[in-house]
Amino acid sequence: MPSQVEVMVKALSRLLGWIYTFCWSASFYPQPIYNLRRRSTKGLAIDFAAINVLGFICYMLYAASFLYSPLIRKQYAARNPISPDPTVRFNDLAFAVHAVILSIIVYSQFWPQIWGFRVSRYQHVSWPVAGLFWGCLLAILILTVVVVTQSPDGGSDPAYWAWIDVLYGLSYEKVLITIVKYCPQAWVNYKRKSTVGWSISQILLDLAGGVLSLAQLIIDASFQDDWSGVTGNPLKFLLGNVTILFDLVFVVQHYILYKSSGDGEDDNKAPDPRTPLLPEEQALQR
Template identity: 25%
Template sequence: MSFGDFCGWACAIIWVYNEQVQSQFEQAYGTRPVLALSDLFYALHGVFVLLLLWSQCVLGHPLWGFQDRRRHRVHRVTQIILSLFIIFLVFNWFRRDLEFQLLSFSINLAYFKIGISCVKYIPQVIHNWKRKSMYGSSKAQIILDYTGSMFAVMEVLVKNDKPVLEAIALNRGKYGLIVISMIFDTIFTGQFYKYSSEDLKLPLKEKSVV
């Protein structure tokens, strides 16, 4: 769901470049937000990769030369999320008199990204469970995801001079994404372990990508 990454990207832009939000954050929490250009590029990278995947799903035959010519439609879950986001925008529009309205809006964007990140992993978990196989999944991707999450945790702790729990509280959006990512990476690792014997029964050309 590239929509979630657009929300994360918008939040990063606001926190990195908007002086008003930085000032409001400092007034509310006593410190400046611990976000940098690296977070902005990370969010932009997520948007680019998911747009690339989207082009393969929707324009696979004409653009990429895939044999699959099925017509793709917007999934019901995506429709629900888009509807909720419109409601969220309308709700924030009518809260313009709030003292820290823009700060609140940017934080809620981060929460929206967390929610979408949680939802997007569930279909893959269910799909793996139903077919009892990890065919098409990559162990290297999970390992790199784990590594990236650990580096992100260390980055926030090094940059923030406050106690650990306070640092986490001040970076709920970033830590929320890290926690969701690590939870589902752990689930996928368990599925690799559980279903690896099933994958061995597949023909050689159908074995999982590692």
């Protein structure tokens, strides 16, 4: 019979899990709603929206496999005998499925044929991000071929190349995509010296989710008295840290560096007659 402490710790873990799932899931709504209200995607980096879709598909496949694949769970237990149960939770999968759907919606908003939004002629997927997209697909294909050809039993034996390694490949691709996807938006904000068009509400929710996600992972691993729960779930650990780092960058941009550029939540307000003209407007009146 589990002790009272064990029951409380598990309850706390589940609570943190669902709170961070809510925060991360809610963070997907401010940007598409903001775009819908403005009828425009200006100020939002299309590279962020495009590569986000692939990243969360990787996350969804990773979480679903660790939760429901007997083979993957068996391979994980073989490689982590002290803590044989993966620290992936159902809320991780719920978040991933929701994220895939919302990411597709945001990316679709760059297609005027679908939404009729104003899209800048400069908003197109860059070659580096397109290269990352196809490179990730090629890497998983190569890893799959290695597992099938190099493992004596077709990837079932965890002592050799196994299917769990393909999932770890997906997890590292998700982390790489998370690192890369924020860079174009941070650069766009820097070049424009403004965060208008980029919803700060999603960043604050994203930051809260990242902190709570790490808290849940650390609680789960510490309760098992084995930190392989962290190393055995590198996606969740690295994803939380990378998310927190970049969210802090956006918070600094919005509230400190480019604070005078506007509140970042509504660029359709009528201009205040006392507000100085932007440089572009000054040039037009000369």
